[in-house]
Amino acid sequence: MxxxxxxxxxxxxxxxxxxxxxxxxxxxxxxxxxxxxxxxxxxxxxxxxxxxxxxxxxxxxxxxxxxxxxxxxxxxxxxxxxxxxxxxxxxxxxxxxxxxxxxxxxxxxxxxxxxxxxxxxxRAPQMTDELVDIAGLALDPVTHRVTGNGAPVELGPTEFRLLHFLMTHPERVHSRAQLLDRVWGNQVFVEERTVDVHIRRLRQALEPTRHNALVQTVRGAGYRLSQR
Amino acid sequence: MxxxxxxxxxxxxxxxxxxxxxxxxxxxxxxxxxxxxxxxxxxxxxxxxxxxxxxxxxxxxxxxxxxxxxxxxxxxxxxxxxxxxxxxxxxxxxxxxxxxxxxxxxxxxxxxxxxxxxxxxxRAPQMTDELVDIAGLALDPVTHRVTGNGAPVELGPTEFRLLHFLMTHPERVHSRAQLLDRVWGNQVFVEERTVDVHIRRLRQALEPTRHNALVQTVRGAGYRLSQR
DNA sequence: CGCTATTGTGACGTTTACGTGACATCCCCC
DNA sequence: GGGGGATGTCACGTAAACGTCACAATAGCG
The missing domain is CATH 3.40.50.2300 (Response regulator)
Structure with a gap:
């Protein structure tokens, strides 16, 4: 801002x-x-x-x-x-x-x-307003709602943006630096390890519907959202 | 209208x-x-x-x-x-x-x-004049009247417009800026936090019929009117 | 099989966002 | 011109969210 x-x-x-x-x-x-x-x-x-x-x-x-x-x-x-x-x-x-x-x-x-x-x-970069659905995990940017197989998932603002970005760029490995850029905004000073913590919180929230397996760690590289 | x-x-x-x-x-x-x-x-x-x-x-x-x-x-x-x-x-x-x-x-x-x-x-019969009813909360743009389960609800002009907009665009999350644009008009220069105050006044007015739960806060994003 | 780099996890202090009450101002109607 | 409702703003309290750290766990490597 x-x-x-x-x-x-x-x-x-x-x-x-x-x-x-x-x-x-x-x-x-x-x-x-x-x-x-x-x-x-x-x-x-x-x-x-x-x-x-x-x-x-x-x-x-x-x-x-x-x-x-x-x-x-x-x-x-x-x-x-x-x-x-x-x-x-x-x-x-x-x-x-x-x-x-x-x-x-x-x-x-x-x-x-x-x-x-x-x-x-x-001129704000409007991320696509379209609903994203991957393997039963649905995120709706318009209503700001996330559901796993229909069951509501509660996320904080940062976890929401993080998941949104991962879901709109799936199957691809994102370094912590890239995630900080795209999710946090490029003009913030935060530790890279902070990403880990939010990834964990995200996984925790996705646990009840088993969708946590979608968020994968790529050792030495970063994180990835993938169906397999 | x-x-x-x-x-x-x-x-x-x-x-x-x-x-x-x-x-x-x-x-x-x-x-x-x-x-x-x-x-x-x-x-x-x-x-x-x-x-x-x-x-x-x-x-x-x-x-x-x-x-x-x-x-x-x-x-x-x-x-x-x-x-x-x-x-x-x-x-x-x-x-x-x-x-x-x-x-x-x-x-x-x-x-x-x-x-x-x-x-x-x-062209626009859907937005301007039609009576809106969500979960027993009814708003009539013509008579400018709001009732919760039949009981009259007293609203100020701004709260009325705010509720009208929310009811005609339900489920969707509206940022404070969007609400200022739509309810106040973007040529009026008002603090964003003012939206909060009017949301509160709206909730207060809807309290007697328990319809205040319809107005939901989405942290970090804005407000939403939803049945769930 | 042990070492090390890397990541997971829980806890903690701090920051931020929102709810709420109070107040000052404006405006319109009496 | 005065009184009352409506409105915008501020200040304060609270609760959620955030970032960071310390330590545990894990994977990869020789």
Whole structure:
């Protein structure tokens, strides 16, 4: 949930205000006063989100936005434009910047945070919402329910995500590092052995329906979910 | 017949105008400035109606409409296209892609509301007006009344909408963010924990008839309405 | 058959998420 | 303009979930 946000804004006061708020919300903030200086910052750090002021010295925000959306390297980065009231009617009209949202100055910190959250949520990697069923073990991402041969299985959030990932990638060995990446998220610092503990908890929960045998240990490599 | 409407429109001025009018008419409004950003929003919130601008940055409104109508998941959602004057010759094309109606810019709020009402009446008998009954808990959207085993249940407006949404989308787990989108509207900036408070008030109101057990907490995920 | 690297397991302290009551504010109707 | 319901937010308590460790068990290897 904490994201790296690049703020491209030439007015120091506004820039600092935004930065302060974003930091409060737990995000990592980078700042650039112009499009030019923002360029290599983007290439270097690949922020999760860019806040781009409409009016900038040098290359305007519009042109910069267009440029970003034309570059395959930066195209996927969500973009929120900051516009001042009065600029919208004429200038926004007909533009094809590909911005994901707009915030009109003056804005409240709460509004900004909400919009950021919304934009980040929308590009969230949606794992398939389809029901997975392997050997009588069924996991439904929509209802968040797991059943073994019809009998309900109780899982904690992490065990649920772990099982979901294993079931959507069966027959394949996953190292602890890979599991940490895909199940925990790549920006967390946890011991690799923690995976073992959660695997155990998962097996324990699957024991009543004998489905625990599906979760297999591959010595020296990691874990695997397999029917055989 | 309050409905949740998604407005896909890239010009903030027009977007805000439409949103204002829809809210006046009692609808819940969500907005997205592009087809790409609208996609996730649709999957998450299942709006009752989509207002789609003809001209959009990135994927055009036409292509997006076609895509929506080809997806079984979104096919049933009524669609109204917004076209600018001079694009009229394309109306036919728009209707061919599966749009249920079109509105030409500039339009009057009255016209827009009328067309929305017509489309909703024609297309969505399942969501808007029908009485919902789950395990003896009955909710009537028309009379705005809720009864548990015949006994009246007193709810505030927000709790009513919350319960209505949960009852029309049962078994499914809804994150706090999704509930904020669907029950509050995503242009309202409210803390996620507020959902908890309203869930509690809802449970409290349902307590006398033991129907509070229908509202379940799914730790780390959200809330769910279920018989089991 | 014994040694060692690797994994299983139980326990424990800490963190996080949720439930709950209180409160301040807003808004509408009287 | 004032009173009451509705709403959003905060603070606090509790219970579940988490991560880590220590030690036991196991498998693989020579």
């Amino acid at each position: 904490p994201a790296t946000v690049l703020v491209v804004e030439d007015e120091p006061a506004i820039q600092e205000l935004i930065a302060f708020n974003l930091k409060q919300a737990g995000h990592i903030v980078m700042a650039a006063p112009s499009a030019e200086s923002a360029q290599h910052l983007i290439k270097e750090t690949l922020p999760d989100l860019i806040l781009l002021d409409w009016m900038l010295p040098g290359m305007s925000g519009i042109d910069f936005a267009r440029k970003l959306k034309n570059d395959s390297y930066t195209k996927a980065i969500p973009l929120i434009m900051l516009t001042a009231r009065g600029e919208e009617q004429d200038k926004v009209k007909g533009l094809e910047t590909g911005a994901d949202d707009y915030v009109t100055k003056p804005f409240s910190p709460r509004e900004l945070n909400a919009r950021i959250k919304a934009v980040l949520r929308r | 309050p409905a949740t409407v998604l407005v896909v429109e890239d010009e903030p001025a027009i977007q805000e105008l439409i949103a204002f009018n829809l809210k006046q008419a009692g609808h819940i409004v969500m907005a997205a400035p592009s087809a790409e950003s609208a996609q996730h929003l649709i999957k998450e919130t299942l709006p009752d109606l989509i207002l789609l601008d003809w001209m959009l940055p990135g994927m055009s409104g036409i292509d997006f409409a076609r895509k929506l109508k080809n997806d079984s998941y979104t096919k049933a959602i009524p669609l109204i296209m917004l076209t600018a004057r001079g694009e009229e010759q394309d109306k036919v094309k728009g209707l061919e892609t599966g749009a249920d109606d079109y509105v030409t810019k500039p339009f009057s709020p009255r016209e827009l509301n009328a067309r929305i009402k017509a489309v909703l009446r024609r």
